[in-house]
Amino acid sequence: MIIKVLLVVALAAAALVALRGRRTALNLLIRRALTLGVIAAGVFAVLMPDTVTEVANLLGVGRGADLVLYLLCVTFLFVSIGLYLRLSEMHDRYVELARKMALHEADALAHRQTHEDVR
Template identity: 40%
Template structure:
């Protein structure tokens, strides 16, 4: 067995395992369909790129990039930036939710004003 086939097998197994864990929800909640489709597309793309590196180089040449590895690097940079953007938005949304929750808890836990303060003054 050649060294290339060994590394291809290892990489394909690793990518499929990572993709599977990304699809599987630890809490049993359903993930969004778009996230699952993107994950499956990524896994399929990764398996093809690992199994058929010449195809990746041909695709790179078709879009004006010299090597398939460079094309993959560019795609990963874009995917990383999309992930950072998504994480930033998710964090901002969670911070807003926590702020609203903290305000609600503070209002609910506030003591009632004294009876004298509640009476209207003439």
């Protein structure tokens, strides 16, 4: 039962991240802290696999491998949302850049035509 609550909370957090979508310094700090936490947990799981099974049992999961799979699925979801948000932001930047370049080129062309007409 505990694992179900934790997974639902993690999925709700993923939905919140997907909806808010803004990159801030706090988001970067949290992301880096979570990354370091996942790496530390991975080292711990490699060195003490029996303890992972015990933790899984405490959370209501039968095996440690199942717990790791659940956590990887949630992590993959967060990574996918993060990549989607980053690609969306890059797309918006490229559109803005293309607009600025088009206006600049149109202005330069109009400027050239004005000088040619004066001659």
